[in-house]
Structures are given as C-alpha cells and as structure tokens.
Amino acid sequence: MCYSAQIEADYRKYVKMFGAAMSLREFAELYWEHGGRELKAPMAMEAAFSDPQTDDEHRIQALIAENNALRATKFEQELFKQRARLADAERILETKTTKAATESRRIALDKIDAAARRLADLKRTTLKDADSQIYPGWYAPVMIVQDGRRVVVPMRYRCRLPGWTEQMEREKPGTFNARRDNLRRVWGKLFGHNHGIMVVNRFYENVDQNGKNVVLQFDPQPAQPMLVACLWSRTTIPGEPDLWSFAAITDEPPPEVAATGHDRCIIPIKPEHLDAWLNPNPSDLAAQYAILDDRERPYFEHRLAA
Known part of the structure; x- marks a missing residue:
C-alpha cells in the first residue's frame, strides 16, 4: 500500500499542466467546515493561496x-x-x-x-519537501472531470465507499488504497464511474527488514511527476458539507520495489490515457484495465526516509 506520498499540492500546477479549474466551493467548505479544528492538509496546498490573484483565491486565502x-x-x-x-x-x-x-x-x-x-x-513561509507530503486521512488535490471539464477538488486520502457510515469506515481504515485485483468486487461502485488523478513525485512505504519496521522513500528515475490512478467518492452528510474522499489504486510491485520487501505499488498512468481514464465507460471496464496495465514504468530508486 502507499503509506505516504509527496504530491503536487499546488492546484495552480494542475491548471497549468492540464487546463483544470479549481473547485472553489469545495476548497472553501473544507476550511469553513474545520473552523480551527486540526485540519490534516499539506502546508503546500495552503501556500498556493498565499498570493491570491482572483476574488475566489482571495476568499479562500481569507478562510x-x-x-x-x-x-x-x-x-x-x-x-x-x-x-x-x-x-x-x-x-x-x-x-x-x-x-x-x-x-x-x-x-x-x-x-x-x-x-x-x-x-x-x-x-513559517518557506516551504520544505515535507510540506507536500500526505498520509492516510490527509487532504490532497485530486483532478476529476465534472460536467465535461477537468476540476481540482480537495479530497481526503481515505475513501468512504458508497453506502458506508462513519462507523463502517472506522472498522475498515485501509481504504486509502484500492487493490487492482479487487476493483470489480470491493470497488465496483466507483471503478468505471469515479476516476481521478493525484500527481505524485515520490512515495513512501513501511517495510519489514530483519524484523524491524523501516520507512523507505521511492523516487522514480528519471525524476518525473506521476499521474497516479485514483478512485473517489462523494458522501452526502446531513447538516454538513459533503465529504470528498479518494483512494490510490495499487498493484503488484515492479522487481526493484519487491526486492525491498514491499508487495504493493501505486499505478502511474501514461499522459496519453488521461482523458480516457478520467472519462470512463462503465460498460467497457476492459478498456480501463488496459490503461492500468499500459502504465508508466519508471525505475524506483529507494533509500531510508529522512
């Protein structure tokens, strides 16, 4: 599973790279709803609004x-x-x-x-690499398609599946990752329907080495932003803003990741498949599996995380 990832947290990069729009309502509701409570969001996501250029950005910066x-x-x-x-x-x-x-x-x-x-x-005003790192339960920008256009929405990195209650979610806290071999069975209400992309620069995993848990950092070579395949859900909660949440799809690891002792890996899709992935046809799941199989395959160097 993907224990942690260093993401592209600045929504403006999504706008520049993919022509996506910011979902103002969801960004604003995220900060309005938390209202001083501990919000698990990477500092870099907030820093993107430190120099607002539009009225919408000014509103979010104020919140x-x-x-x-x-x-x-x-x-x-x-x-x-x-x-x-x-x-x-x-x-x-x-x-x-x-x-x-x-x-x-x-x-x-x-x-x-x-x-x-x-x-x-x-x-603090100067960003560090760690300011773009997320963990399960944290919020991150995810790009999806709504009404025919690409939109960036802040979503929680742990998916609440359709029909689940908060209690059911607490009983199954591992839904920040969606196994490829479970996409039809466990994730059938989302796979082929709600697809998204999270841009990831590196990822981290807990690995057992000689009976001791260590955290390894995996960097793609050559260095590149990876378009990680995700599934997302929107849960309506009476009296509260909707909960947007997502999971990264994982599969069997490439040899260099498996050699470290880890058995899962995120799936970076190729840019040429982006539109087809974000606009899935639920009647043609084979095409979606083909996108996951024809993935980017960088070599992942690893080292102990700092």
Missing part, C-alpha cells in the same frame, strides 16, 4: 488565514497548559522523585514540543 489564526490560539493555549503542568511536576520532583511526577513531566515536555512545532509551522 485559510482565519482557520490558522484559530489553530494558533489553540496551540498557544496548549503551550500555556503544558508549561503549567511541567512546572507543577518539577516542583514535586525537587523534593521527591515519584513515578507520577516523572511521567507528567515527560508528557508535558512532549506536548510542549509538539505544540511549539505546530505553531512554528503556521508562521
């Missing part, structure tokens, strides 16, 4: 700024709370070493570090 201000207040409150906790624990430890005070001190230090890092990230 992002408002959301980040609320989040900053939350982190500052957490810092105050944990620093008070730390001081209390250290006062106790000055006179007597207790297990409870030692543990409280450890937890406070960890939470202070986490809150300080998140607060610093909100204020």
Whole structure:
C-alpha cells in the first residue's frame, strides 16, 4: 500500500499542466467546515493561496488565514497548559522523585514540543519537501472531470465507499488504497464511474527488514511527476458539507520495489490515457484495465526516509 506520498499540492500546477479549474466551493467548505479544528492538509496546498490573484483565491486565502489564526490560539493555549503542568511536576520532583511526577513531566515536555512545532509551522513561509507530503486521512488535490471539464477538488486520502457510515469506515481504515485485483468486487461502485488523478513525485512505504519496521522513500528515475490512478467518492452528510474522499489504486510491485520487501505499488498512468481514464465507460471496464496495465514504468530508486 502507499503509506505516504509527496504530491503536487499546488492546484495552480494542475491548471497549468492540464487546463483544470479549481473547485472553489469545495476548497472553501473544507476550511469553513474545520473552523480551527486540526485540519490534516499539506502546508503546500495552503501556500498556493498565499498570493491570491482572483476574488475566489482571495476568499479562500481569507478562510485559510482565519482557520490558522484559530489553530494558533489553540496551540498557544496548549503551550500555556503544558508549561503549567511541567512546572507543577518539577516542583514535586525537587523534593521527591515519584513515578507520577516523572511521567507528567515527560508528557508535558512532549506536548510542549509538539505544540511549539505546530505553531512554528503556521508562521513559517518557506516551504520544505515535507510540506507536500500526505498520509492516510490527509487532504490532497485530486483532478476529476465534472460536467465535461477537468476540476481540482480537495479530497481526503481515505475513501468512504458508497453506502458506508462513519462507523463502517472506522472498522475498515485501509481504504486509502484500492487493490487492482479487487476493483470489480470491493470497488465496483466507483471503478468505471469515479476516476481521478493525484500527481505524485515520490512515495513512501513501511517495510519489514530483519524484523524491524523501516520507512523507505521511492523516487522514480528519471525524476518525473506521476499521474497516479485514483478512485473517489462523494458522501452526502446531513447538516454538513459533503465529504470528498479518494483512494490510490495499487498493484503488484515492479522487481526493484519487491526486492525491498514491499508487495504493493501505486499505478502511474501514461499522459496519453488521461482523458480516457478520467472519462470512463462503465460498460467497457476492459478498456480501463488496459490503461492500468499500459502504465508508466519508471525505475524506483529507494533509500531510508529522512
């Protein structure tokens, strides 16, 4: 499965590369709906709106700024709370070493570090490679076709299948990937109907090596943006904005990935198949399987993730 990926998070790149339009409503609802709650979105996706050029971009930039201000207040409150906790624990430890005070001190230090890092990230303006990285449950731009045009929509990287409830989703948290050999059975309501593309520059996997879990980074050679085949779903939730979610399709890995001990790999489709993939004919699934089989096949170099 694709544990994590470094994506093209700037929707403007999709506009330039593919002539896609931004789905203003979905971007705006994403930030409006979270309203200061922790939003799992790559910083690079938000940074794309830091220099707004249109009225729509100004609206989204304002929502992002408002959301980040609320989040900053939350982190500052957490810092105050944990620093008070730390001081209390250290006062106790000055006179007597207790297990409870030692543990409280450890937890406070960890939470202070986490809150300080998140607060610093909100204020940082220079992007790092990690600012384009997503994990299951995070939001990412996905290109789909709506009403005959290519549109970029922010979607959660874990698909809620049609008919599923939130509880059913929690019981099956692995739906951020869709196995090619399960497309008809498990994903039949989406395969041949709701196809999308996520642009990925590299991906990461958890691999067991000598009984120890390590995270490997896989880079395509030559370096290139990969058009990763995805399936997506739109779930209507009464009283809330619709939930847009997606999964990356995976298949048996190429030899160099299999040699590392991993048994799955994302599927980058060829640019010449883009229109056919985004506009599937549900009566001709063989054509969609043919696109997945006639994929791009870069060589994947790997190394331990930083």
